[in-house]
Amino acid sequence: MSAVEIDGLTKRYGDVTAVSELSLSVERGEVFGLLGPNGAGKSTTINVLLGFLDPTAGSVRVLGTDVTEDLQRVKRRVGLLPEAFEPVPNLTGREHVAAAIETKGADDDPDALLDRVGLDPEDARRPADDYSTGMFQRMALAVALVGDPDLLVLDEPSSGLDPNGVQLVRDIVREEAERGATVLFSSHILDEVERVSDRVAILRDGELAAVNSVENLRAELGMGSVVSATVDAVPDLEAVAAVDGVTDVTVDGPTVRVGCATPRAKMPALRRLDDRATVEDVTVEESSLEDLFEAYTTDRPEAGGGDAGTGAGKGVAPGSAPDTATAGGDRQ
Numbered sequence: 001m002s003a004v005e006i007d008g009l010t011k012r013y014g015d016v017t018a019v020s021e022l023s024l025s026v027e028r029g030e031v032f033g034l035l036g037p038n039g040a041g042k043s044t045t046i047n048v049l050l051g052f053l054d055p056t057a058g059s060v061r062v063l064g065t066d067v068t069e070d071l072q073r074v075k076r077r078v079g080l081l082p083e084a085f086e087p088v089p090n091l092t093g094r095e096h097v098a099a100a101i102e103t104k105g106a107d108d109d110p111d112a113l114l115d116r117v118g119l120d121p122e123d124a125r126r127p128a129d130d131y132s133t134g135m136f137q138r139m140a141l142a143v144a145l146v147g148d149p150d151l152l153v154l155d156e157p158s159s160g161l162d163p164n165g166v167q168l169v170r171d172i173v174r175e176e177a178e179r180g181a182t183v184l185f186s187s188h189i190l191d192e193v194e195r196v197s198d199r200v201a202i203l204r205d206g207e208l209a210a211v212n213s214v215e216n217l218r219a220e221l222g223m224g225s226v227v228s229a230t231v232d233a234v235p236d237l238e239a240v241a242a243v244d245g246v247t248d249v250t251v252d253g254p255t256v257r258v259g260c261a262t263p264r265a266k267m268p269a270l271r272r273l274d275d276r277a278t279v280e281d282v283t284v285e286e287s288s289l290e291d292l293f294e295a296y297t298t299d300r301p302e303a304g305g306g307d308a309g310t311g312a313g314k315g316v317a318p319g320s321a322p323d324t325a326t327a328g329g330d331r332q
């Protein structure tokens with residue numbers, strides 16, 4: 001059984017269609033990233049999942065339960081870090097966490113939870129309405145962790161956090177997944193998503209643009225990697241360019257850059273180069289998730305990909321290989 005099953009979900013606010021015919025499932029134990037630019041529909045999707053909004057059409061099941069049928073059952077088993085957490089006036093951080101423990105009927109130690117999210121004990125005893133954004137976010141994360149939820153839903157968990165806080169979120173996501181929880185989170189911090197997610201869904205204008213592992217999405221777009229090799233003398237490069245999966249070969253001084261659409265192309269290309277010249281140094285640059293994200297969320301002729309190495313997006317990572325020469329070894 002999936003942890004989250006979204007089937008044909010549409011959500012409209014008056015004339016605005018925030019989510020359109022979205023179908024998606026998140027497996028149990030998965031760390032799943034919901035990605036998309038502002039207004040793509042991430043928060044709306046999360047809010048429908050947790051029963052804060054009714055779907056206009058379609059259905060949503062969370063941990064096997066239809067949220068429109070038994071919301072309380074869902075809420076008991078889900079931990080949520082919402083996009084906007086409203087503090088209760090004058091309540092301290094510790095009291096917020098204690099209240100969540102009581103509401104859920106859990107037996108957590110509030111101080112242990114606050115310690116886990118790195119909220120200073122003195123701050124925990126101050127009213128939460130005086131907190132900085134980062135302190136507040138840590139407290140909200142502690143609230144989400146109450147009761148060891150089966151599903152942890154984190155809406156932009158790193159917003160307002162300093163680099164230590166971002167690392168903390170990453171560690172907590174990993175720890176929760178190791179405990180067996182499913183983690184669904186939305187983020188703009190693409191690097192964060194890439195490091196912790198098993199799979200990601202990319203939303204664009206309320207529609208699902210892609211869902212896959214980051215690695216497979218890269219392969220789908222032909223946004224593989226660039227192997228840069230420094231050689232003693234640049235040879236004829238036609239044989240390197242002919243390797244299956246090599247998208248282009250460029251030369252910059254003593255450096256030969258080979259764009260590879262698939263991981264499997266890297267070694268054969270390098271071997272062919274090494275057969276023809278002495279390779280003195282090698283680096284490999286993977287295309288960043290930024291490139292990937294941009295490819296799926298801005299207009300391009302064939303959004304959605306296709307076979308590796310075909311269609312729009314074919315080529316090496318933007319900006320990583322200057323177009324100084326083409327296969328054949330011409331120097332400029």
Ligand SMILES: Nc1ncnc2c1ncn2[C@@H]1O[C@H](COP(=O)(O)OP(=O)(O)OP(=O)(O)O)[C@@H](O)[C@H]1O
Nearest residue numbers: 013016017018036037038039040041042043044045
């Ligand atoms: N209460 C509302 N009333 C009307 N339109 C809304 C409402 N909430 C969201 N929208 C619209 O629905 C669309 C999706 O918004 P949503 O907040 O779900 O996107 P998001 O991907 O979470 O964006 P962000 O990253 O900026 O939080 C946007 O066009 C937004 O303006």
